[in-house]
Amino acid sequence: MPQTKKHTPTKQQFSAFESAYEYFNKVLFSNELPPVILNLSRKSKAMGFVAPNRWRSADTEPGTTGQLHELSINPEILCMDLIEVYSTLVHEQCHIWQYTLGMPSRPGYHNKEWANKMIAVGLMPSTTGKPGGKIVGQGMSDYPIENGVFLKALDKMPDRLKFPFISTEAEARYMVMISGGSSPAATAAPAPPKKNKVKYTCPSCQTNVWGKADLNLICGDCGVGFTF
Numbered sequence: 001m002p003q004t005k006k007h008t009p010t011k012q013q014f015s016a017f018e019s020a021y022e023y024f025n026k027v028l029f030s031n032e033l034p035p036v037i038l039n040l041s042r043k044s045k046a047m048g049f050v051a052p053n054r055w056r057s058a059d060t061e062p063g064t065t066g067q068l069h070e071l072s073i074n075p076e077i078l079c080m081d082l083i084e085v086y087s088t089l090v091h092e093q094c095h096i097w098q099y100t101l102g103m104p105s106r107p108g109y110h111n112k113e114w115a116n117k118m119i120a121v122g123l124m125p126s127t128t129g130k131p132g133g134k135i136v137g138q139g140m141s142d143y144p145i146e147n148g149v150f151l152k153a154l155d156k157m158p159d160r161l162k163f164p165f166i167s168t169e170a171e172a173r174y175m176v177m178i179s180g181g182s183s184p185a186a187t188a189a190p191a192p193p194k195k196n197k198v199k200y201t202c203p204s205c206q207t208n209v210w211g212k213a214d215l216n217l218i219c220g221d222c223g224v225g226f227t228f
Contacts, residue, residue, distance in 0.1 A: 009164075009165060012164050012165070013040075013165050014038065016161055016162060016163050017040075017073075017163065018038055019160070019161045020086065020089060020157070020161045020162070021033075021036070021038060021089065021093070023153075023158075024086070024090050024093060024153065025093065027149075027153045027156075028090060028093075028121040028122070028150065028153055029093065029097060029121070032097060032101060033100065034068075034096070034100055035068075036068060036069045036070060036071045036096060037054070037055050037068050037069070037070045037071070038072075039070055039071070039072040039073075040072065040073055040074075041072040041074060041075075042075060042076060046074065047073070047074050047077050047084075047088045048071070048072060048077075048088045048089065048091065048092045049071075049072055049092065050069055050072075050092050050095040050099070051069065051070040051072070052069050052099045052104075053065065053066035053067065053068070053099075054066050054068070054069065054070040055067070055068035055070060056068065069096055069099055069100075071089075071092050071093070071095075073085075073088060073089060073092070075166075075170065076167060076170040076173075077170075078163050078166040078167060078170070079166045079167065079170050079171035079174050082154060083144055083151075086154055086157070087123055087144060087150065090121055090122075090123060090150060091118065091123060094114055094117045094118050094121065094123075095114065097117055098117065102114070102117070108138055108139075108219075109136075109137070109138055110125060110136055110137060110138070110140040111136055112135075112136055114136075115135040118142060119135075119145070120149075121149060121150055122144060122145050122149040122150025122151060122152070122153070123142045123144060123145065123148070123150050124142055124144070125141075126140070126141055126142055127139065127140060127141065128141065129143060130143060131143070
């Protein structure tokens with residue numbers, strides 16, 4: 001009888017992902033967050049995003065409204081400092097909390113309710129990612145509050161809950177970036193001639209729109225930025 005594979009890379013990676021979600025849910029959110037569909041997505045330029053009500057059970061009728069949220073982390077960030085990786089997860093968990101128990105604003109907008117929840121779990125929202133930035137807005141970053149509950153939770157987080165695999169391609173680019181150097185592998189190809197119109201795609205629902213270059217478009221359904 002063939003032996004069952006118990007510890008494939010996929011199982012290890014997503015088991016750690018789900019375990020980290022459950023860990024922070026317990027220690028920062030009092031287990032108030034529902035189960036979600038977890039995903040690793042390179043398509044968004046964001047470090048992470050939430051697509052609300054994006055999934056339904058396959059047993060329900062076609063066209064049934066989705067009941068499960070999707071929380072996605074960009075695997076490009078997994079080579080970064082643990083604070084960056086897991087503050088991104090907790091940032092998105094605050095969105096899950098608001099979609100479940102709060103009152104979200106228009107898609108993509110980070111309101112005062114969300115900001116207060118971020119502060120409660122030890123992350124300071126900031127439009128600049130640094131002290132002094134606005135705590136509400138359309139595009140939002142954050143930084144950990146000194147001696148806050150997030151940093152304490154991360155410090156106590158068991159190693160077995162941390163992502164076991166990182167993208168070597170992303171790591172190579174990241175190392176070049178932080179060293180201030182360049183390498184042939186990291187050098188971008190020459191930019192093609194500008195077109196009058198380009199195609200933008202929502203990385204979550206795959207909706208396409210056409211417009212002039214350099215637009216900053218947000219999907220009204222998913223609340224994430226279009227890419228091109």
